[in-house]
Every structure is written in structure tokens, then in C-alpha cells.
Amino acid sequence: MRKLVILLTLSTLVLACKKDDEPRSEFDVINDWIYSEMNYWYFWESDLPAKPSTNQSPRDFFYQLLSVEDRFSFIYEDYQELIDLLNGVSLESGFEYKIYRDANTTDGIFLQLSYIKKGSPAEELGLKRGDRITAINGNPLNTSNYRSLLGDTNAPYEAAIARHNTSTDEFDALGNVQITPITFAENPILLDTIYEIEGKKIAYLIYTFFSPGATEKDGSYDAQLRDVFDGFKANGAQDLILDLRFNSGGSETSVKTLSSLITPGISEGDLLFKKQYNRQVEEYIVNDDDLGPEFLNVRFQELTQNIGNELSTATVYFITSDRSASASEVVINSVKPYMSTFIVGDTTVGKDAGSITIYEDDNPLNSWAIQPIIVKLVNADGEDYPFGLTPNVPLEERFAVLRPLGDTEEPLLANALAAIGVQSSRISVPPHAAELSTVGSSLDKKPWAGKLLLERFEE
Incomplete structure (x- = not known):
């Protein structure tokens, strides 16, 4: 089946002058475009309100259109x-x-670093997972100022760093570091390795978001993902742990790639998941000669790097968090009809929906893009996950002290190893395991958070 690339349908707007010939504003034109696109694509199109006044900012206009079911x-x-x-x-x-x-202050807060990206300024400065940022540009973080101070971090800034001292079990102030942000392409393959424990070879992958490459037409990340699994297979991996705790969504293309690398007994064309659009979009797809009903079905690829048939128990062990969403959930839910899954971590978000990016690249007067939910998703057995996916071993990563990722005593990984039956691993929860009160996460601000980014089709 040929790759279907969605190019946006650009609505032609016939703009009539007002009765009094008052010239229309730039916002009027953009908001007309927004309403036209939402009226066609939006999953809850039937719930759209009557067209609001277009003489307001596109942001305000757009959010007035959303269904109460859409967050x-x-x-x-x-x-x-x-x-x-x-x-x-x-x-x-x-x-x-x-x-x-910060429990030691009235309104103080701190940032706890979840992971450091390879090749980034943070890595070059020697920052580590578990480090804390307590002040920015000399201002201690608190509940009143942290949003504005974080807003200043697109320019060079100074951060006060504290690090856990294993000897004293205290956090030592390391002083200030000067951080200069750069335009950076994150590789979603954060860590891949094979553990040999008690005669078992266990493959472990931390995958932070779903993207085939650093640009729309770049497939290098998916190619690297296939290479990783080729290595797992060549080295005789018998069990697999997929760590999606930091993964809040991403591309449908990469969902197909990862799912096709881990699922046993599949052939080219076996059903991965089904899409459900609004009435008018689905009607168009079904009746289109180039698309047809088959476009609503997303199918596995047959990849030589697939290790599903090599796994000792036809089970994949997933690590999740309360930020694991959409594309991550699609993978877990979609492989369930074909194999067993075991989840360690927190209940996932429960976003069984997909979106597309809609923009006018041929209109220099409109730089805006909208990212509406346009589809709901179910697996081959018709199952969805509106309330998230529940872990077999519930465990929140809300620890005052974080062990390095990949350390076999890191609590979430240790529990996954224990579920596999490796006796030398232990279900370890560090001191202060649940003493921290969460305010938020940088993952919440990711544009793919809670979404599956769909391939696009040509009308």
C-alpha cells in the first residue's frame, strides 16, 4: 500500500465586503479560515457553535469553538x-x-531534572538526572514567579543547581551555571541496551516521543529504531522492556514502525488499529477512489528486525507514567490482540484520539496553524482506552532522589525486571518515595502531548 501523505485541503474563502464597506481586518480573514477548516475536519464538528465574531484574536476565536470533551x-x-x-x-x-x-518552605518550588538529552547544552555542562534547579537568574523559584522565570529560559540564563549527596543524603548547592539554549533536535531514542542477568538477555529501550525524523520528510529516527531492534535480535534478546514514561505522543508513522518491531506472529497487512472520523470526512474517505474504506484501517508492516517471535513469553513489559499518552497508548493497546502486555508505572492519560496540523503554506498573510482532534482510535478487537491503561504494578515516579536511567535498581526498571522473573533484581523504592507534591512537568508543554499525529491524505 502506497504511503499516503496528507496535504491539507486549503479552503477557498470568498470574502464579501460588509454592507458599510468597512475593510476587513487580518483577524477576520484568519478566523474565517479557522472556522472553515474546523467545520470540515473537527471530530466534534456537529458540536461547533454558531460562528463567533471574527474580529478577535485567532487564539481567542479558536478556543471558543472547542467541544467540552476536547482538552x-x-x-x-x-x-x-x-x-x-x-x-x-x-x-x-x-x-x-x-x-x-519545596516542603521546607512556604511557597518555594524546584525543578527536578527527569533526563538529560544527548549532545545538548545540559549534557555539556555536566547536569544529571535528579539534579534540582532552585533559582533562575538569581531569583529563588516560588509558586508566584516560576512561570515568568521559566519564560526567560529561551535566552541565556543562570541556574542554581543542587545535587544529592549519597554520603549525607542531603542536597548540596553546586552553585550557578550559565545555560545558553540552542536550536536542538532531540533524538527520541534516549537509551538502548541489553542486560544479561541470570542467563536471560533482556532488551531495554527508553523512547521519549514518536517521530520518524527531525524534519517532515526525514526518516532517520525510524531507521535508527529499526537498527536498535536489529541489534536486539542479533544479540539474542529473550525479553523486552519498553520505557515510555516520558513519551506523551507523536507520529502515526513511528507508531506503525515500533508496533511492527515488537509484535509476534504478524504479517504485512494485519490490522493494527482503526480510525473513526466525523461523518463528512469519513464519508469522503469511504467514497474516494484513491482512499476508500481501507484507509480507515492502519496495518502492520512486515519488518525483518521484528523480535516478537524471539521473545520467551510473547510478552512486552511497558514502563509508563501519568504523562504517557496517545501514541504511546496506541502502541500498548494495539498490540494487545496479538500478545500479552505487562505495565509497570502509573495509569496513562487515556487519549484515544489523533490530530493533524492544518496551515496555509501558500498564504504569506497567515502564519497560524491549528492542531484539531479529528479522529478516534480503537484496536483490532474494537477496544479503546478512554480512562487510560492501568498498570499491573502501580508505581509513581515521584521520588526525592532519582537513580540513573538504565540502573537496574532504578525502581521502575527494577519492577519490570522482577516481573520478568530475574531474581537478582529487586522491587526497590527509595527513601522519600512519595513525599513530593507535584506542580507540573515540562512534558505537559510538548505540542504532541496527548496526541497521535496522523499521516495526511490527498484530496
């Missing part, structure tokens, strides 16, 4: 910047973090 559609002022962000390219320091309240 994830959004609008972005620069479509090219959004495209870059969706492919993991952004101006950044090179780490993700969680925001916690």
Missing part, C-alpha cells in the same frame, strides 16, 4: 515553528523536568 486541540501562531517542535526541534537547554513544591 487537547490547540492553535499555534507560527506554523513552521510548530512543525519543527513536532519533530523534536526547538530552542532549549536540553533537559526535561518535573516541578515540585
